[in-house]
Amino acid sequence: MSEPAAFLQVRGLVKRIGATPVLREVSFDIAEGEFVCFLGPSGCGKTTLLLCLAGLEQADGGQILERGQPVGHLPPSQRDVGIVFQSYALFPNLTVADNVAFGLVSQRQPRAAIDKTVAELIALLSLQGHEHKFPSQLSGGQQQRVALARSLAMSPSLLLLDEPLSALDAQVRTRLRGELRELQTRLGLTTIMVTHDQEEAQSLSDRIVLMNHGCIEQIGTPWEIYNRPASAFVADFIGTANLHAGVAQADGVRVGDLLIPCATAAHGHEQALRALIRPEDLELSGTRGGRSFAQGEVHQVEHLGAIVRAHLQAGGLRWVADVGKKDYALHRIAVGERLWIGCDPAAVTLFK
């Protein structure tokens, strides 16, 4: 067992609010320097989990270990974490510099040392020239950076971010996303971010912890989560999915009147299944091909820049197919056209 101890270990964490379970025996490890996102629909327990890690909520059972030491019982002031909230919660009556220095002043560090740390953080987050402004004078993105600087001032070994980007408009969000990841990599700071935005989670994190109803559905890299979803919920939550209920046959899955060819050896005959095909794996053509399994009618076409997304009706079901520019030109995809739908049997994922 030469595997290095994980930086953070969570074991069987349970949290109830009243009688309602919010976290049901949640367990996972996080390595030092990792960027992990807690992703899930609202009410899945991801923010509660973050607050438990910060010590701002007390778990009802289970353990939290930091570098092998139990920390679950410690109050927030004795945990080594920094936290940035969705609202940023900047102190409105203090300047940017005073906000950043707030924690340091309370530790009775010498003024010169405080000023030096504050100046470094201001420079690190490109806030030069704003030191003496008040939060209300800053843009959303600047406020977010002040909140980040304020939490970094205490040099925490774990940074917790509660939906830090969701209050910003789309363009600023994309830019800050890049900056945030770059900063995290540079500092090598173990970071956990809560988000409900799957695109954000996929673009930022080393690994995603995908949660639903207080349980972890899957932990994995963004690639694994998208391409090897552990459950139908994950498949449906991440990206766009053609997810249809059917029964296993010898040579495929029967979905309504259609038979989707795929390998069913792992499943019993007539077993109820759900079949997932990603839109980019669906193939459209004007003529019947070897992989075609249905003929459908196009009733909506979305032009999304690099790809064209076609919505079809086939076998009484709705299908979404993404095609590239070339295929679009080739197959004259337009509303009202009847096209053949097919796919590589290997691209079909089955869930019980």
Added chain:
Amino acid sequence: MNALAHPVAAGRPVRAQREASDRLLLGGLGLYALAVLACVFAPMATLLQRSVLDAKGGWVGLANYQKYVESGQFLASLGHSSAVALGTALLVVPMAFAYAYALGRSCMPGKGLFRAAVYLPLLIPGILKAIALIYLFGNQGLLKSWMFGGSIYGPLGVVAASVMWTFPHAVLIILVSLVNADRRLYQAAEVLQAGPWRSFWHVTWPACRYGVVTAFLSVFVMVFTDFGIAKVIGGNYNLLATDIYKEVVGLQNFEMGAVISVVLLLPALAVFVLERQAAGRQSAQLTGRSLPLQVKPHAARDTACLLFCSLVVGAIAVVLGMAQFAALVKFWPYNLSLSLANYSFNMEGVGYINFWNSLTLSLWVATLGTALVFVGAYLVEKPRFDAPLRKALQLALLLPMAIPGLVLGLATLMFVNQPGSPAGWLYGGMALLVVSTLTHLYSVPHLTALTALKALDREIERVGLSLRVPVWRTFWHVTVPTCAPALLDIWLYLFLRAMTTLSAIIFLYTSQTKVAAIAVIHVDETGATASAAAMAMLIVYACLVVRLAHHALSERLLPRWQRWRMAVHA
């Protein structure tokens, strides 16, 4: 796996450690709970107990109540108190609604002036309004002929003075519900081709209905339980509040005083419950994203509003002017030359000492009260742990609102003076007056402080904790400065009310601690009404000075201290 070195315990995790500051907050909650017990519950329990005992302290059950009900005085006084309270509420609420509507929903000129003028009666003690009415309509009044032979002493005078006294309170309550309107609702009504009346009934009225109901209930209870006005202008018209005073001060019959107090308390408690329900529904209606209303000019409406408001302010000015005139006139109505003779107070036991006592009392109540109210509101609003004590305290701190001042004062007297009382040493000192007045006035500023605290970001304390900053430091450096305007308002409210109210302390003062408001009553009892007016005017001057200072502070200094509030991202 390393996890094996730390097997998950089958049972509970290690006992959670509390933040040191959490222990402090919990201790604070405990202290407040003790204070509520000592200042509200213990006195009220003593009062209830006294109502079922005889003069020697023997148990008599409900005999005192039976005696009071059968005395005939009960039905008369209950009827009188209900009648004047109902009459006042019926008169005041429509007037207040019209005034508030003119302030909030019209384009009449001089709105700022009218808005300031409505605060004016708040600076005038209720008793002074009664005195002014006597000078206007009394037996030797300037406008006695307007009474057509009727007498101002009695229900008419009580209602008239009460209308003036309660008017600003009602306007302020209704104004809040009128100002918080969403422009989009009116635009929607207009697009759906609703006429002005339909949009009034379906948009304006539902939004301010609870404000109107609350105003009505508040006015009713204020008048039902008030003592000062009834004492000065009530004549022989018996009211519950003056009955208590007569029983306790005149006849030393504390048991009967306790019985009437309970009768006075019950409707006040009922109204308290109704009002809390209305408040809950009102707040549920407001959304954070409302767009402020923009009122368009409308000639007929604006003229009517201007006329009405001028009439109201004119009446207030006449009353205040009359009071000042009365205080300056040498010998009403025979020698109308002016002098300061009435301000010399050469009477036994009355003098400027009473005025200084008032100032001392009010400064203590306002300063100590602002600190206590704010810390108390913080304790019930902010902690992140969920102590049952916190929930209980949330209700308990609003309870003084349900207890008439006169009842609280009598209860405090009984509690302090009972043999072996732990608070006996307080009797006779200014501290007792401060405690009683502050308890009586506590709830309204508590609500103000709660509103201010709720407006702050919920996460501020959490951020402080995660920065390893103790709660009290975040409180002192962030919470207090951001709530400075609310703190100033609370200080002003407590000061003005402490200067002008007397019901909570009428049973508690001694010759050394007699305040001006009580001196007014005593001077008036001797028949020296002009001197009483002069003494009451001293209160008005002090309130006016403080009000102007508050205005200067909040208009000039606060913006400088709170530059961060004005600065907006371009």
